[in-house]
Amino acid sequence: MKIKTALTLKFTAIVAGILILFSIFTYEFSEIFRKNEFTDRLRNVSRNVVINYLDKEELTPSILKLIYEKQLNRFPQERLIIADEHHIVIFASKPAAETELDLLEQLYKKSNEIEITKKDTEYCAYIVHYNTKNYFVVSSAIDVVGQQKLKFLRYLLLVLITVCIFISFIFGFYFSKQSLQPIKNVIAEVDTINESNLHQRVNEGNGTDEIAKLAIVFNKMLERIEKSFELQKMFVANASHEFRTPLTAMKGQIEVLLLQDRTEKEYLAVFDSIQEDIQSLISLLNGLTELASANADFPNVSFTKVSVIEVIMEARESILHRKPNYKISIDWDDFPEEENAIQVSGDYALLHSVFINLMDNACKFSNDKTCVVKVCFKNAQIFISVIDKGEGINQKDLPLVFQAFYRSNDTRKVPGYGIGLSLVKKSIEIHHGSISISSEVGLGTEVSVCLPSIAMA
Numbered sequence: 126m127k128i129k130t131a132l133t134l135k136f137t138a139i140v141a142g143i144l145i146l147f148s149i150f151t152y153e154f155s156e157i158f159r160k161n162e163f164t165d166r167l168r169n170v171s172r173n174v175v176i177n178y179l180d181k182e183e184l185t186p187s188i189l190k191l192i193y194e195k196q197l198n199r200f201p202q203e204r205l206i207i208a209d210e211h212h213i214v215i216f217a218s219k220p221a222a223e224t225e226l227d228l229l230e231q232l233y234k235k236s237n238e239i240e241i242t243k244k245d246t247e248y249c250a251y252i253v254h255y256n257t258k259n260y261f262v263v264s265s266a267i268d269v270v271g272q273q274k275l276k277f278l279r280y281l282l283l284v285l286i287t288v289c290i291f292i293s294f295i296f297g298f299y300f301s302k303q304s305l306q307p308i309k310n311v312i313a314e315v316d317t318i319n320e321s322n323l324h325q326r327v328n329e330g331n332g333t334d335e336i337a338k339l340a341i342v343f344n345k346m347l348e349r350i351e352k353s354f355e356l357q358k359m360f361v362a363n364a365s366h367e368f369r370t371p372l373t374a375m376k377g378q379i380e381v382l383l384l385q386d387r388t389e390k391e392y393l394a395v396f397d398s399i400q401e402d403i404q405s406l407i408s409l410l411n412g413l414t415e416l417a418s419a420n421a422d423f424p425n426v427s428f429t430k431v432s433v434i435e436v437i438m439e440a441r442e443s444i445l446h447r448k449p450n451y452k453i454s455i456d457w458d459d460f461p462e463e464e465n466a467i468q469v470s471g472d473y474a475l476l477h478s479v480f481i482n483l484m485d486n487a488c489k490f491s492n493d494k495t496c497v498v499k500v501c502f503k504n505a506q507i508f509i510s511v512i513d514k515g516e517g518i519n520q521k522d523l524p525l526v527f528q529a530f531y532r533s534n535d536t537r538k539v540p541g542y543g544i545g546l547s548l549v550k551k552s553i554e555i556h557h558g559s560i561s562i563s564s565e566v567g568l569g570t571e572v573s574v575c576l577p578s579i580a581m582a
Contacts, residue, residue: 136297148282171264200266307336323351371402440480451488458501465580482545487513518564
């Protein structure tokens with residue numbers, strides 16, 4: 126069932142339920158009011174007849190009966206029975222029926238007023254006190270006018286309920302259609318979006334209601350998808366380019382080698398060059414593997430207590446072991462007294478890779494292959510700055526340095542694939558930290574990392 130139909134039926138059912146309950150209460154209270162009002166009138170009329178009869182001793186039962194039957198204001202099928210305190214019927218407008226005799230018996234025993242309805246007839250039994258004597262009276266009649274009014278009210282309510290339910294169905298259908306129209310518009314707009322126009326966005330309307338919030342969520346999702354597609358395209362383009370360069374070089378060297386016989390020395394030189402290209406491909410593949418893992422939020426990451434001092438020192442030793450010509454100095458701020466203040470909750474291997482990448486980049490792009498690492502402990506946070514004295518980065522390139530495979534024209538001459546900083550940024554974010562970079566052309570670059578210590582938790 127469509128939402129529009131369901132909303133219409135639910136709205137109609139609610140309105141119908143309210144109308145039916147209202148009609149039932151109206152009808153029942155009208156019936157109670159009619160019965161009480163008719164019974165009061167019946168009692169008052171019959172009481173006047175009884176009092177007149179008892180006041181005038183010359184009135185015999187037969188004369189009273191004649192006068193009673195000739196009254197113009199009598200109720201339809203009105204009957205009257207009077208019994209004295211000896212339980213003897215002294216007047217009966219008609220022969221006493223079984224119901225009337227039963228009411229008299231109950232009146233003798235209970236001495237309370239009794240009102241009942243049997244079929245369409247209203248019965249009223251009560252006691253009249255006259256000259257220190259009690260007289261027992263049973264009066265009955267049919268409220269024809271009142272019942273006709275109730276019958277008319279019943280039909281009127283049925284007609285009104287039917288008409289109102291039909292009207293509520295029409296209006297419910299209209300309003301549900303109007304309410305769901307923005308959703309239909311969102312569906313229509315989303316349906317037009319494909320891989321070729323991911324830049325298109327859904328109309329967010331007033332930006333406050335639920336439909337607008339749905340459109341906002343769609344737009345955020347589209348933005349993420351668009352970024353994913355762009356990263357995928359860039360990944361494919363850059364990866365294919367990076368793979369093509371060493372493969373083309375190896376192919377060219379082998380073709381040249383096969384043109385004619387070479388000496389052993391020449392063969393060995395070509396093999397050494399090919400080995401370097403293969404190692405370059407292996408490094409690229411390793412970088413791509415790490416990048417894929419980073420884009421999946423490092424599914425195999427395991428967080429433990431990691432000492433920042435230890436991981437920085439080990440990263441420095443690893444770089445200097447592989448590249449002895451690098452110079453890395455570490456400037457420690459005052460150590461905090463608490464051990465938790467120098468520890469973070471993180472993955473040792475990831476943090477080790479982060480600082481290796483930062484130190485390696487700083488030395489690689491520094492003219493004298495030197496960098497300085499400054500570590501500061503403040504407000505339960507650990508601040509690490511890696512500073513070099515290289516050529517610096519242009520301001521237009523700074524916002525792009527964390528993108529995978531991005532390399533500015535100024536760095537093309539330095540070996541690399543533009544993967545390191547993107548991995549660093551992702552790793553820092555996994556550890557709930559932040560990273561920023563500042564640089565001035567000709568003066569150098571500073572990369573700042575902030576990590577929350579365990580003491581902050």
